[in-house]
Amino acid sequence: DPGFAAGSGPYDIVFCRDLIIYQTADARKSILRTLYGLTAPRGLLFVGHAELTSIMTERWTSVRQPCAFALMKSDGKTGAATGASPPAPPGPSRAQPPAFGAGRRSSGHRPRSGPSPADSGSSAVSPERPTLERASQLADQGRLAEATAVLEEILQHDRQNARAHFLLGIVQEAGGDTRSAEESLNRAIYLDADNVEALRHLVLLAERRGDAAAARRLRGRAERILSRGRGAP
Numbered sequence: 001d002p003g004f005a006a007g008s009g010p011y012d013i014v015f016c017r018d019l020i021i022y023q024t025a026d027a028r029k030s031i032l033r034t035l036y037g038l039t040a041p042r043g044l045l046f047v048g049h050a051e052l053t054s055i056m057t058e059r060w061t062s063v064r065q066p067c068a069f070a071l072m073k074s075d076g077k078t079g080a081a082t083g084a085s086p087p088a089p090p091g092p093s094r095a096q097p098p099a100f101g102a103g104r105r106s107s108g109h110r111p112r113s114g115p116s117p118a119d120s121g122s123s124a125v126s127p128e129r130p131t132l133e134r135a136s137q138l139a140d141q142g143r144l145a146e147a148t149a150v151l152e153e154i155l156q157h158d159r160q161n162a163r164a165h166f167l168l169g170i171v172q173e174a175g176g177d178t179r180s181a182e183e184s185l186n187r188a189i190y191l192d193a194d195n196v197e198a199l200r201h202l203v204l205l206a207e208r209r210g211d212a213a214a215a216r217r218l219r220g221r222a223e224r225i226l227s228r229g230r231g232a233p
Contacts, residue, residue: 002034010040017069018048020055021027024219033061037074039122045069068142069174130154135167137180144175148202162191166198196222 014035020028035045036059044063047055052069056062060071075108130153149167154161169184182205188198199222208213 002030004034005038009038010044011038012040013044013046014039015046015227018051021048021051021204025215026071033211036060036073043073045073090125132163135140135164135171139167139171139174144171149177160191162188162195165191166195169198169201173201173205178208181205194225196225199225 016031016035020031023031032055037086039045045060047069052062052071055071059074059192061074062063063070063072074146089128130150135147135150135154138144138150148168148171149155151164151171154164158164165184166188169181169188172178173181174183182202185198185202185205189195189202192198199218203222206212206218
């Protein structure tokens with residue numbers, strides 16, 4: 001609703017995860033206009049990892065902070081963030097804050113602190129078995145290279161795994177590798193023709209490269225699937 005939260009704000013931080021990606025182009029523009037109006041100068045907008053690159057415009061710039069899918073409100077003209085430059089990211093430390101979204105489920109990792117199996121003289125712990133859930137956890141934490149490695153290992157053993165191709169495309173898109181993302185997403189819909197999520201991501205990628213005809217074709221295909229009551233929203 002364009003009148004959402006009218007008269008409130010502006011807010012230093014706004015969270016809007018995994019909503020924009022499922023909207024039409026016009027709806028996305030309307031939502032972003034509303035969020036822009038509700039965000040304070042130099043305010044932050046947190047989005048889903050698959051949405052980050054598609055939202056970056058002259059009005060929103062990535063903060064490029066590891067594990068944070070955040071954009072900073074810009075002046076809308078030069079692409080520069082309004083106000084003074086943000087502080088530089090802190091240097092590495094032993095105790096890192098929890099990754100955004102990590103609290104939803106356990107990562108299964110040992111704590112960073114404390115002796116390792118090698119330090120205590122015990123045998124090394126075997127690596128975690130690569131699973132789609134593990135890849136999703138890593139992607140949610142912004143650990144895109146690790147998520148990619150897990151998915152590629154899965155696909156080495158199961159090239160017909162449509163979900164793995166889909167998740168790999170999402171991770172590649174979040175990392176800015178749009179060409180590889182399109183290839184992975186197209187493999188996903190080749191193996192699972194009713195994957196509406198993959199089609200919607202391909203719509204966004206087609207729009208970003210200026211291929212309106214492809215975007216219309218893909219959107220129409222997704223709408224036909226949904227009209228039959230199939231495909232995940």
